[in-house]
Amino acid sequence: MTASQKEGRFQAIVLPHIDSAFNLARWLARNEQDAEDIVQEAYLRAFKFFDGFHGEDARPWLLGIVRNTFYTWYQQNKTQKESTEFDEELHSIETEDSAATQRADNNPETLLIQQDSRRQLDKALKALSAEFREVLVMRELEDLSYKEIAGIIGIPIGTVMSRLARGRKQLAEILA
Amino acid sequence: MDHKEAIELLPAYLDQELGIAEAIAVEHHLSGCSECQVEYAEQSAVSARLKRDAPYFKAPADLAQRVKMSLPRDRAPATRLKAWRFDWLPSGAGSKDWNFNWLGAGAVAASMLALVFSGGLFLALPSDQERLTEELISSHVRSLQVNHLSDVASTDKHTVKPWFNGKLDFSPPVVDLASQAFPLEGGRLDYVDGRTVAVLIYRRAKHPINLYIWPTSDRDSSPQEQDRHGYHLIRWTSGGMKYCAVSDLATSELEVFVGALRTQV
Numbered sequence: 001m002t003a004s005q006k007e008g009r010f011q012a013i014v015l016p017h018i019d020s021a022f023n024l025a026r027w028l029a030r031n032e033q034d035a036e037d038i039v040q041e042a043y044l045r046a047f048k049f050f051d052g053f054h055g056e057d058a059r060p061w062l063l064g065i066v067r068n069t070f071y072t073w074y075q076q077n078k079t080q081k082e083s084t085e086f087d088e089e090l091h092s093i094e095t096e097d098s099a100a101t102q103r104a105d106n107n108p109e110t111l112l113i114q115q116d117s118r119r120q121l122d123k124a125l126k127a128l129s130a131e132f133r134e135v136l137v138m139r140e141l142e143d144l145s146y147k148e149i150a151g152i153i154g155i156p157i158g159t160v161m162s163r164l165a166r167g168r169k170q171l172a173e174i175l176a
Numbered sequence: 177m178d179h180k181e182a183i184e185l186l187p188a189y190l191d192q193e194l195g196i197a198e199a200i201a202v203e204h205h206l207s208g209c210s211e212c213q214v215e216y217a218e219q220s221a222v223s224a225r226l227k228r229d230a231p232y233f234k235a236p237a238d239l240a241q242r243v244k245m246s247l248p249r250d251r252a253p254a255t256r257l258k259a260w261r262f263d264w265l266p267s268g269a270g271s272k273d274w275n276f277n278w279l280g281a282g283a284v285a286a287s288m289l290a291l292v293f294s295g296g297l298f299l300a301l302p303s304d305q306e307r308l309t310e311e312l313i314s315s316h317v318r319s320l321q322v323n324h325l326s327d328v329a330s331t332d333k334h335t336v337k338p339w340f341n342g343k344l345d346f347s348p349p350v351v352d353l354a355s356q357a358f359p360l361e362g363g364r365l366d367y368v369d370g371r372t373v374a375v376l377i378y379r380r381a382k383h384p385i386n387l388y389i390w391p392t393s394d395r396d397s398s399p400q401e402q403d404r405h406g407y408h409l410i411r412w413t414s415g416g417m418k419y420c421a422v423s424d425l426a427t428s429e430l431e432v433f434v435g436a437l438r439t440q441v
Contacts, residue, residue, distance in 0.1 A: 004285045007247060015240060022235035036239060043243045118229045125230060139191065140226040146193045165187045168222040175222075 010050050014043070017059045020142055021066045027137045028070045030126050042069040060148040067134065067152060124174040132167030139164055177201040183212050190220050192343075192365065192372065196318065224342070308369055313404045315366055316386045316422040325377050325384060326362030336363045340374055348374035348389040348417070349441045356436040358385065378433065385423040385433060392418040399434055401427060410434050414441065 021042060026035035042065045046053075055061055125133060138144045138152065150157045177185075177198075182205040188194050189202045206212050319325050328339040337350040343365055352360045361377040366388065373390040392413060399412040408427045411420040412434070421437075423430055 002285060005289045008286045008289045010247070011244065015243065018235045018240050018243065019232075022239065023233045026233035035233070036236065039235065039239060040243055040246060044246060044248075047247050114229075117225070118231065121225060121229045122231055125226075136226060137230075140223060141230060141232055146188065146191070161187050161193075162184070164191070165184075165219065168187070168219045171226075172218050172222045175225075 006050060010047055013058045014046055014050070014062055017062050018043075020059055021062055023141060024063055024066050024134070024137060025070060027125070027133060027141075028067070028130060029073075034073070038066065038069050038073055041073070042066040045069060057148075059142075060144060060152055063138070063142070063144075064152040120175060124171055127174060128167060128170055132163055132170060135160060135163045136167045136171070177205050179205065179209060179212070182206065182209065183215060186212060186216050187219060190216065190223060192367075309402050309404060309409060311368055312388060312409060312420055312422055313407050315368055315388075316407060319364070319366070319375070319386060320384065325364070325386075327364035329362040331360055331362075333360060336360065336376065339363060340365075344372060344374055346374075346391045346417075348376070350376060351437065351440040353378060353433070353436050353440070356432075358433050358436065380423075380425055380429060380433065383423055383425040385421055385425060385430070387437070388418075388420040388422070390418050391416055394418065399431075399438075401431075403427070412438070414438070 018039065021039050022035055025038040025042070026032065029035045029038055042062070045068075046062055046065045049065070053061055125136065128136070134153070135149055138149045139146075144152070146157045146160045149160045153160070155163075182202050185194060185198065185202050186206075189199060189206075192199075194202065206216060328336055330336050330339075331352070331354070333350040333352045337347070340348060340363065350360070350363070354360065358378045358380050361379050361384070363377065364375050366373050366375045368388060369390070371390060373388050376387040376389065378385040378387060393416070394413050396415070397413045399410050402409045402411075407422060407424055408430050409420060409422045410430055411418070413419070419437075419441075421430060421434055423433075425433070
């Protein structure tokens with residue numbers, strides 16, 4: 001495969017999954033800017049390893065790389081970020097909250113309830129630990145099969161199942 | 177199946193990840209166990225709420241472009257764009273510069289690749305169809321073997337159609353053909369061609385007909401017949417849905433069924 005063939009094929013079968021890649025990165029990093037950096041880095045890695053990709057569906061393959069990129073990035077940034085991360089997180093939720101409340105004041109009640117439900121859910125999901133959050137995002141938002149999720153994370157299918165159960169349970173408790 | 181095993185398998189049951197035999201066993205236990213019913217209700221409520229309300233973050237509009245630009249080959253986008261624009265003009269000796277040739281070659285290679293790729297896809301089609309045929313026939317046979325023809329048994333299309341709500345990401349058209357002597361018997365979910373599909377069950381005398389329905393982006397196509405191991409299969413595409421009727425019914429009768437169905441869908 002020549003370089004331009006490789007690039008063409010890569011753009012045809014890997015690039016279209018950028019929304020999935022970003023969604024996962026965004027849920028893992030919980031931050032827009034970091035998610036963009038992770039996706040860019042993940043695509044560079046994916047391109048590098050593309051010769052080794054012989055599967056049928058590039059999406060789980062790419063999501064596996066996004067996930068690894070996130071964890072590498074997280075390890076590297078952990079020490080610097082640890083002290084500020086959760087404050088930032090809280091702060092951003094507060095700003096979102098007040099903005100949403102201000103907007104909601106002018107809206108009909110149904111919309112308000114809906115927004116409220118979304119905001120609560122967003123907050124609850126962010127509060128889960130990453131190991132539960134990632135399986136829930138991959139299952140409920142990305143609609144991946146247990147087998148695909150097991151392959152991405154590198155755990156047995158039974159563990160995917162029990163993490164989903166525990167994740168859903170924790171989420172129900174936070175939301176209750 | 178005991179309680180411990182059933183409650184462990186509940187998420188997989190909810191997510192339709194179990195084989196038919198296990199699913200039936202869980203279902204059986206679930207119908208008589210209030211603890212599992214509570215657990216199941218809680219899990220499916222959270223799951224449904226996540227699917228409905230959790231934000232899905234789409235990539236920013238320019239991210240794909242930035243990713244493309246950052247790939248190893250695209251090192252100097254600005255210069256290249258310039259070369260691309262002006263070298264088309266007969267501006268003299270400069271028009272044959274390296275950039276232009278390189279790009280031109282790249283473009284040719286890319287379109288060749290596209291051609292080869294689509295050629296490959298085209299050639300690969302028949303075997304895909306074959307695989308699908310085999311898969312549908314096996315699914316049909318399996319549905320008869322395990323006595324799991326219907327998940328919802330009803331002759332009323334107003335019961336069958338709503339049953340699919342929330343189980344599928346599309347709404348299959350359900351028509352009753354009792355007046356044409358093909359009464360509707362029920363519906364179920366099945367897994368074909370890498371996705372969950374709707375199956376409607378009709379019956380002619382003692383012959384069950386499985387009608388598989390799933391959405392597709394393919395163009396409409398007229399019915400095509402195939403025979404495999406004594407089973408007959410007619411498939412067609414209409415209005416963004418793929419249909420496939422499988423039965424041991426004589427081909428001529430299956431054709432009548434398909435004809436009757438197509439006038440109503």
